[in-house]
Amino acid sequence: MQLDFTNLLNSSADEINIDYHMNADDFMYSTYKPLKNGVDVKGRAYQKVGVVYLDLDVNFDFFGVCDRCADDIERKYDFSLNKIIVNAMENENDDYDDYIVVENNVLDLDELVNEECQLFLPAKMLCKDDCKGLCQKCGKNLNYEKCECAKDVDPRLAALADLLIDE
Structure with a gap:
């Protein structure tokens, strides 16, 4: 969508109302396209005392994969965007x-x-913030079940680990 700010930049009192659904098929996050439902954008552009403002509210549904455990994620996100429109920077x-x-x-x-x-x-x-991820040996999702894999011991500390073995 193209917004023409000619009137507002020429000190017009008109206002541009924005209620727009953006197709996000080309939006890439990591290696996949998570915005299947597109992005909703609402807001307005207006001029006040010779300054042109753009105020937007953006919201979308995110469909993705957890980077630690590979579980599916579905979240709603929204944020506000407040910018000043200019022809050039000094x-x-x-x-x-x-x-x-x-x-x-x-x-x-x-x-x-x-x-x-x-x-x-x-x-x-x-x-989730405390996602435990996957076991590096057996691949079990540690959020749902414990694995019985033996913990690796740092070779530099192997001699100390021998002290912990019951005799």
């Missing part, structure tokens, strides 16, 4: 997270939402 080397520079007064909303979703999601997706 100093090109400045990188302000609150500002979006629009070329030709047009913003590609799909590109913005895609990037913000990538930044919002955690680097490591877990089914």
